[in-house]
Amino acid sequence: MLSESDKKRIDDFVIKAYDFYFFIKDNTELFVDSFEKINNNSKNMDDVELHSKLFNLWQDFNEKLLKETTEADGNFRWYYNALSREEDEARRKKD
Amino acid sequence: MKKEEYTQRFAFTVNLKVREKIRKLATVNECTLGFIVNKALYEWNKCTDEEKKAKMYANFENTLDEYSMVYVNVYLTEMEKYEIQEEAERFGLSKQRLIRHVVYSYLREQEEKTEEKAEEQEKVEEYDGYDLLNQYYDYLDGLKQLSDDIRAEDEKMEEEDKNCEILNIENDAIYEQMFDRLQRFNEKLLKLAKDTEKIIKGYNPLLDKDREE
Structure with a gap:
């Protein structure tokens, strides 16, 4: 059986999984919008300015993406390990 | 001396x-x-x-x-x-x-x-400028694609969830599927972010040089 703290962590994970999904969804839309906005104004900028702006936006977004996905990856791994532990436990009891 | x-x-x-x-x-x-x-x-x-x-x-x-x-x-x-x-x-x-x-x-x-050497360097930098824009667009396309995929999955899930509510049954399998999808989505995003980090690190010195000039 899973411990109480494990169960609590699974509940937290469910919330985190949804948070993660909404974070990606909202930020992706924001990123795409900002990118297109900068690109549409590119006539008023020289190449260096345009590249710098797009690059900074890209870098900031990717840093957030990397942080969130790495954290989510750890949570997913833990979640599936916890599930398989629970299944093993149930199988042992049945045997 | x-x-x-x-x-x-x-x-x-x-x-x-x-x-x-x-x-x-x-x-x-x-x-x-x-x-x-x-x-x-x-x-x-x-x-x-x-x-x-x-x-x-x-x-x-x-x-x-x-x-x-x-x-x-x-x-x-x-x-x-x-x-x-x-x-x-x-x-x-x-x-x-x-x-x-x-x-x-x-x-x-x-x-x-x-x-x-200076002429060759200039050619490489020009190419990198165009290459960088292509990378942005590839990244955007990748993100949009992943985002569309997950949105489509989400709509399907919501529909299934509604059906379960109507029938008044608890369907754990739906949540299992949701997590599986989210995990697969996350794996793809993580790979995209890691690959992009490498590309960004490679471009940083070039862009710094551009800005200095």
């Missing part, structure tokens, strides 16, 4: 134009002026291509003054002096004259190489 002092004296006594060339080359290569002179003579000595040597001689312009040769001679080792003497005799030149044209040809050759 130490080697460094000879080098310094050499730098002050050669013709201004040549001195500047040697100094520039020494700065680019982060070495002493004397090293450049020695390197030129070394290259000349080890060169076995007679045609190349003849070309080097043809390129020679008499821009080093006589006085500077005294210091060049002092700077050379006994073995180098001997080798230069031999070479000079072979070409029917004075030792000083041979040294002058060897140093000058070497500088000229290095200058050409530096110019070629």
